[in-house]
Amino acid sequence: MIPQRIVKWFILVVIVAAVIFHHSAQAHQQPAPAEPKNLQVFSGLSRPQVMQVMGDWVTALGVDCSYCHQASFEAETPRKQIARQMQREYVAALRHSDGSAIRCQDCHQGRANMLSVQASAYGKSSAGNPALRALRVKLKSAGVVLWRASTKVRFLPKDRFMERMLSFNQALGVNCSYCHKKGDYESETPHKQTARLMMKEFSAKLTKPDGKPASCSDCHQGYARPLARFKSK
Template structure:
């Protein structure tokens, strides 16, 4: 009996070890660690160089189109119904249209946004969407430099050759559940990819990233004093914040100490400068979701809407896609000044 128990113990240990290697996100050595702060505070970023190499290949920026020659007729004189890129020359306009086709709809071509029998026609819904997205890109590059800096964004930053970017989200109605009192689960205890497969809130985006008018302190849940000085926030709010932090960590391919000092997570004085960049990024995402994306709901066909009837919206993964800097920091904007936010110099 004793021998049988020993054998059973060895078998169980082998099975558990195999399960750990195969299912628990275990990474075989070597891994690379980089100290980013004081020793003893856990200020270290740990990366798998093999996985990182794959991620860098997946996030390579495409080669730019040849620059447009200076001068030339304004696009508004050459084409009818130009409503957004009114400050571009015809050559600049054509160059940007070719690039957008490659970035957004390489398989569908011009017909994805245009009625090719009448390019001035507005009957294709994607043309209305594209105009809003062009306004959004220019707005980000001109008004959100605290987040995007001089690197900026282009259509490719999010789309990567797809008509709808891969890293988008819809309002999550949650899993099927009973009606009545039993339906009130507070978004908890349903492990979801949005929260790193934890039992935290399965939809941290709607309340924290979906509305441009969200309370600026909605995410802050940690008290600054030892004893409460005002009514504290409920546990459900705290779990939404933690779920969003998990999303940001996974979306950028970093851990918590990329922005925070683990000695005092809430302290701005002891955080890294990247926390300030992230602060602006959260507000930028709220802005573009509320100002440019949600208003497109009536324009989009039903197939583009989520289960709650909302459009696909942006979060951190939409641009970053697993890297701390989208496209590994490639400065595509310098090759496409047409998207820098304007206006562009007048065409002559």
């Protein structure tokens, strides 16, 4: 006669084994995750590689998947189109001045709209500094124009200064009033702040594949807001 205690243990072992077998069978029956669809930039990457890139983008922009994707992940959206163009024309086509690759994080730094906060840091003016005001007067009388392309004050002869301003106009497809107040060219404006940021953080730090510095027209191509031309493609 088998002791009752042994019978109970045997039944328990059989039940546990059956549960484990059932879960194992279910795991084998579950289909593998579907491969990503509608890939137009990363078509050569595996699913894990694509998910790694997506994770990097989410972190860089401070958003979640729904920022670009709808319930149907393969469906086309305007932000997907923008992301592809950003990848093609910036991340893949430009380099840091030291030759290293650029990442979304380098510019966005956790913000979907990377200019929303950063540009305000470039809004310094000489209006409240008597020494700089006096310097401006002296330089004007000598035919030299003062401008701020970075955190350092730089001086350009008037002809070169106007040449630089004209290049901005052509690259962005705008006129002087886009950044300047009519009749008061030295006053601060949000677009001036943005221009300083772009000059310091982009033009001065990025290069094209041929090693030449990136210019405003390389990205803007006649649009004040480069994303506008992305949406049209």
